[in-house]
Amino acid sequence: MAAAAKKTRGRQKIAMQRIENDDDRMVTFSKRRSGLYKKANELATLCGAHVALLIFSQAGRAYSFGSPSIEPLAQRFLNRTGPALPRFEEARRRAKIDELCQRHNEVVEQVDALKARQEDLRKVMTWRKAGLDWWEIPVGEMNRDQLRASEFLFGEVAAALDAKVKENNNNNNFGSSSAAGSGANLGGAGGSI
Numbered sequence: 001m002a003a004a005a006k007k008t009r010g011r012q013k014i015a016m017q018r019i020e021n022d023d024d025r026m027v028t029f030s031k032r033r034s035g036l037y038k039k040a041n042e043l044a045t046l047c048g049a050h051v052a053l054l055i056f057s058q059a060g061r062a063y064s065f066g067s068p069s070i071e072p073l074a075q076r077f078l079n080r081t082g083p084a085l086p087r088f089e090e091a092r093r094r095a096k097i098d099e100l101c102q103r104h105n106e107v108v109e110q111v112d113a114l115k116a117r118q119e120d121l122r123k124v125m126t127w128r129k130a131g132l133d134w135w136e137i138p139v140g141e142m143n144r145d146q147l148r149a150s151e152f153l154f155g156e157v158a159a160a161l162d163a164k165v166k167e168n169n170n171n172n173n174f175g176s177s178s179a180a181g182s183g184a185n186l187g188g189a190g191g192s193i
Contacts, residue, residue, distance in 0.1 A: 029057060037065045044068075052077070068092070120146065 019025040033055055044051045044067035052073035053065040064070045068091075123141065135154070142150065 025058070033063060040065050041067060050076075 019028055036053060036055070040051045040053045043049050049067075050073050051065070051067045052070050054070070054074075055063040057063065066073050120143070135150070137146070137150070139147070139150075
């Protein structure tokens with residue numbers, strides 16, 4: 001079989017020289033700028049580096065990227081002492097504290113949920129010690145979740161009973177129709193003799 005011809009030119013090596021067509025140059029600038037931002041972000045994320053990127057387009061527009069922010073990094077570069085950096089560190093510390101507070105609140109909610117579950121289990125154990133099964137638990141002593149669980153369990157029991165009744169009815173109908181059918185055959189056979 002003949003190989004199918006390529007429909008696109010694919011990735012090609014571009015000569016490193018000024019692009020003469022204005023539209024092509026603007027598209028390339030936009031794509032390459034996005035690629036630079038992505039690489040700068042990867043460097044900051046993977047290595048924990050502070051990255052500042054400042055780009056001026058041919059039209060004079062300024063584009064910047066900074067991780068964590070361009071202002072403190074520019075001040076640090078210009079002053080060489082970095083008075084703005086401690087403010088960044090304080091902001092980073094506050095963000096970390098906020099994150100830890102949020103985690104703490106989530107853990108407290110989980111502990112509260114476990115305590116409520118423990119109380120439910122304690123009630124169930126008390127009812128079991130009293131010789132009560134789940135269907136015998138006083139409804140007035142149940143919370144919303146226990147009521148829903150009981151409703152579900154009662155539904156399961158009802159469905160199982162319904163299936164058993166249908167099975168018994170099918171077995172009874174099959175047995176009576178078999179006997180009636182065999183008697184009819186015998187009668188038919190007896191009548192012809």
